[in-house]
Amino acid sequence: MIPVLETERLILRQWQPTDFAVFAEMNADSEVMRYFPKLLSPALSDVIANKCQQLITDKGWGFWAVSRKGYSENGNDFIGMVGLNEAHADMPFAPCVEIGWRLHKDCWGQGYATESARASLKFAFEVLALNEVVASTAVANKHSQLIMQRIGMIDTQEGFYHPMLDSEHPLAEHVLYKITRQKWQNIATT
Numbered sequence: 001m002i003p004v005l006e007t008e009r010l011i012l013r014q015w016q017p018t019d020f021a022v023f024a025e026m027n028a029d030s031e032v033m034r035y036f037p038k039l040l041s042p043a044l045s046d047v048i049a050n051k052c053q054q055l056i057t058d059k060g061w062g063f064w065a066v067s068r069k070g071y072s073e074n075g076n077d078f079i080g081m082v083g084l085n086e087a088h089a090d091m092p093f094a095p096c097v098e099i100g101w102r103l104h105k106d107c108w109g110q111g112y113a114t115e116s117a118r119a120s121l122k123f124a125f126e127v128l129a130l131n132e133v134v135a136s137t138a139v140a141n142k143h144s145q146l147i148m149q150r151i152g153m154i155d156t157q158e159g160f161y162h163p164m165l166d167s168e169h170p171l172a173e174h175v176l177y178k179i180t181r182q183k184w185q186n187i188a189t190t
Contacts, residue, residue: 002057002060003060005064005116005119005120006119007115007118007119008115009068010067010068010115010116011067011068011069012064012066012083012116012119012120013064013065013067014053014056014064015056015065016078019065020045020046020049022104023078023080023081024042024046025104026045026103027039027044027045028040028041028042028045029105031105032102032104034141035138035140035144052064052065055085061123061128062083062085063081063082063085063100064082064116064120066078068112078104079103079106079107080101080103080104080112081101081103082099082102082116083101084097084099084123087134088164091136092160092163093160096132096134097124097130097133097134098133098134098136099117099120099121099124099133099134099151100135101113101144101147114147114151117147117151121133121151121179121184122184122188125184125185129181130181132178132179132180132181133153133178133179134176134177135148135153135178136174136175137174138171138173138175139174145175145177151179152179152184152187153177153178153179154177154178154179155177156177156178159173159174160173160174161173161174
């Protein structure tokens, strides 16, 4: 059975076919993709959504599709993806599990990324029993870094150049944040 995570306002769930078009719209939006190397074609966006869906089917977790509760008639109001992923083997901090998010720009500034990321961390530490979770982003992406800080992550000061980008690329330099289970437990109980 695939777990569904719920917060006060959100549902983190398995992907549905109706999510794909909105996800493709997000991936073709220059504001949403500002800190990614390129915009994605609808076909490539669908490949990523299918992969997210399959990983959740196979493992029971991953980058969940996020919906707002009670927003539409059937509760299926896809606003983006948030969740956990095993870091790519080429990343300097692998092997580990990382947390990430990508939300529709109409949903920015409402605390949805923070709220759903906290639910993902709870799953990581309580269900998967991980010892730590990491997150990385381009140095210029201050908004994501603020979310990392809000969920209790600490800047490791172990910056790196993304291995899949040329070192001269403006997004190549990254920061690495992490949170341990102990730190999360301390936050969760206060």
